[in-house]
Amino acid sequence: MRKLSQGPGAHFRKFLQDWSIPRQIAGASLRDKAAESQTSRDLRPRLEEADRVGTSICPFCAVGCSQLIYAKDGVPIHIEGDPRSPVNQGTLCPKGGGTLGLLLSPKRVTDVLYRAPRSDKWEKKPLEWAMDRIAERVKRTRDETFVEKLPDGRTVNHTLGLGSLGGATMDNEENYLIKKLFGGGLGMLNIENQARI
Incomplete structure (x- = not known):
């Protein structure tokens, strides 16, 4: 014969005993911990x-x-x-x-991924390789597109071949340095920040 506590209503009886509403209706107060249940006592930070x-x-x-x-x-x-x-x-x-x-997130990308021209797959590359490649391409593009003077003789020292779109997390100090490096150093005219868009 099955014990009464294991019968079909055991779960319901346990719920009623642990439920705080009947205790509060019966007059128990916060001092008596009337609102506590076994579940709340078992909770840990x-x-x-x-x-x-x-x-x-x-x-x-x-x-x-x-x-x-x-x-x-x-x-x-x-x-x-x-x-x-x-x-x-x-x-x-x-x-x-x-x-x-x-x-x-398991979908977070934590590796440098490179897809070669006309390739249909991504390859993992070392970070140093990627940084060197970016620096080489920026320098080459700047050298190929840099304009010192306009046809009318005005000095402009700029390139239209490069641009920068900064992220919204960049603060004023970082944007100042970007403007000095990209604008003053590389001659970029197209410098924008995502926070303003």
Whole structure:
């Protein structure tokens, strides 16, 4: 014969015993922990498992909200706003709150991928190879398209063969340096920032 606690109504009886509403209706108060259930008593803070906390800046826009990144065994487990920051004072917008998904997404590209002209597949390449290739192509394009003087004799020292579109996460200081390097150094005229678009 089956025990009564294991019968078909056992789950329902357990639910009623653990449910806080009947206790509160019977007059139990917060002091009696009337609103507690076994489920709520078993809950643990998700950050309790973290063995390390680091700081970062949200990657999604130019506001520069500070973040606290909690990690366990070197893997991020939670990200929240840093309350010490005068910028965001511990808050994050929905995009910033989703940073953990960006970090841990299996679709996140973490390798340099290169597709050769007319190829139908991507190849993994070392970062140093990619940086050297970009630098070589920028220099070659600048040299091939650089204009010192216009036909009327005016000095312009510019190129129309290169342009820059900065990301929205760049702050004023980074944009200043980009303008100096790309505009003053390379002679680019087409310099824009995603934050203004």
